[in-house]
Amino acid sequence: MLYLRISGTVLVMLSGALFVxxxxxxxxxxxxxxxxxxxxxxMMIGYLTGGNIGWLYFAVNLPILIWGLFSLGRRFVIxxxxxVVAATFWMQVIPVKxxxxxxxxxxxxxxxxxxxxxxxxxxxxxxxxxxxxxxSIVTRKRDIPVGIVIxxxxxxxIFVLGLLIQDWDAALYSMLSIFAAGKVxxxxxxxxxxxxxxxxxxxxxxxxxxxxxxxxxxxxxxTRGAFSAAEKDMLMTVTTRYELAELRKxxxxxxxxxxxNIVETVGVIGDFRHPG
Numbered sequence: 001m002l003y004l005r006i007s008g009t010v011l012v013m014l015s016g017a018l019f020v021x022x023x024x025x026x027x028x029x030x031x032x033x034x035x036x037x038x039x040x041x042x043m044m045i046g047y048l049t050g051g052n053i054g055w056l057y058f059a060v061n062l063p064i065l066i067w068g069l070f071s072l073g074r075r076f077v078i079x080x081x082x083x084v085v086a087a088t089f090w091m092q093v094i095p096v097k098x099x100x101x102x103x104x105x106x107x108x109x110x111x112x113x114x115x116x117x118x119x120x121x122x123x124x125x126x127x128x129x130x131x132x133x134x135x136s137i138v139t140r141k142r143d144i145p146v147g148i149v150i151x152x153x154x155x156x157x158i159f160v161l162g163l164l165i166q167d168w169d170a171a172l173y174s175m176l177s178i179f180a181a182g183k184v185x186x187x188x189x190x191x192x193x194x195x196x197x198x199x200x201x202x203x204x205x206x207x208x209x210x211x212x213x214x215x216x217x218x219x220x221x222x223t224r225g226a227f228s229a230a231e232k233d234m235l236m237t238v239t240t241r242y243e244l245a246e247l248r249k250x251x252x253x254x255x256x257x258x259x260x261n262i263v264e265t266v267g268v269i270g271d272f273r274h275p276g
Contacts, residue, residue, distance in 0.1 A: 012124045013082045019117030020083075021054075021090030027110030029053060030098035034161055034174035035114050036154040036181055038064065044161055054091030058084060068133040076246050080133060083121045107173040111180030118181065119188030124245060154178050194265040196238050197247060203255040204233040210250055211237055238265060 024035060024043075032047060034040035042060045046053035061084045068077040100106050134153065158178070162171035200223060201207050211218050219236040239247055244262070251258055 009079065009124050010082065012120055013079060014086050016117040016119075016121040016124075017083050017086035018090050019120075020087045020114050021094050021117075023110045023113035023117065024053070025091055025094045025096045026099045027106040027113065028174075028177060029096050031103040031106045031173070032167070032170050033103065033107055033110065033177055034157065034170075035110070036157075036178040039114075040154065040157045040161075040174070040178075044157070044164070048164065052092075054088050057091065058088040064133050075249060077133070079121070079124065103170075103173050104176075107177040108180050111177035112184050114177075115181030115184030116188065119185040122185065122245075123188060194238055194240055195244060196236065196263050196265045197251075198261040198263075199235040199237070199251060199258055200232050200260075201235065201251075201255045201258040202232055203258070204235070206254050207235060207251070207258075210254060211235065211247075 020039075024039065027033075028035055029043060029046075034043050038060050039057055042056035043053055045051060045056050045060075065077060065081050065084065068080065098106065100109070155175075158171050158175050161174065162168050199207065204220070208218055208220070217237065221234040221236060222231065223234045224231045237247075248260075251260055
């Protein structure tokens, strides 16, 4: 069962990376456009130096991924590494060749395809690297929407592109591409909606130790089953939809028999990182 689950995640990551690479090489790069995040930085360097954008994408992501290993959950970063390596590979395989002549079409559909690839990676508990990692680290320390952090970082990249190459048409087309990608990602994976997980488990100590690493607070409630009269602990923790895939996998690994109820949270008063 574990083997099938891992194989399925690998397949999704490889597929997501394929969509990302296709959007880059067939729609954005031929028109001199940027994607969002670290890929946009690697594209900008590639345009200015003539370097291989695929390898630049890997090189710029590498220090961020190493940083993420020490600041985020290992599973999230490891799957992000798989995604980045796969995208780098696909970018060497797929030729840089335009499939549309209109840069507007390239920007819109390039953004949609890249957003789809990134979104399915996020749903599986990984990411396409880059600003997703940085934004996750920032929002672990401060309750700021991930989308806002990524938008600010992307806006800086686009502004620098306009200043360096003095081509504001390309810069604005790139912003359109990033906007389209962000919308698709939000449809597939809602970034900052908070949810509350109620976990009834017999592995309280192991579960608490792992959950507190994120860091998110956990409240322990003693429960008794109405039918069995068995007493167990119920752990209540508030998290974001952005981190939900990783939370699910953690629970399944530590206690496959745990009963989990996940509900969408309308609002949170106070610091949701440390309830209870």
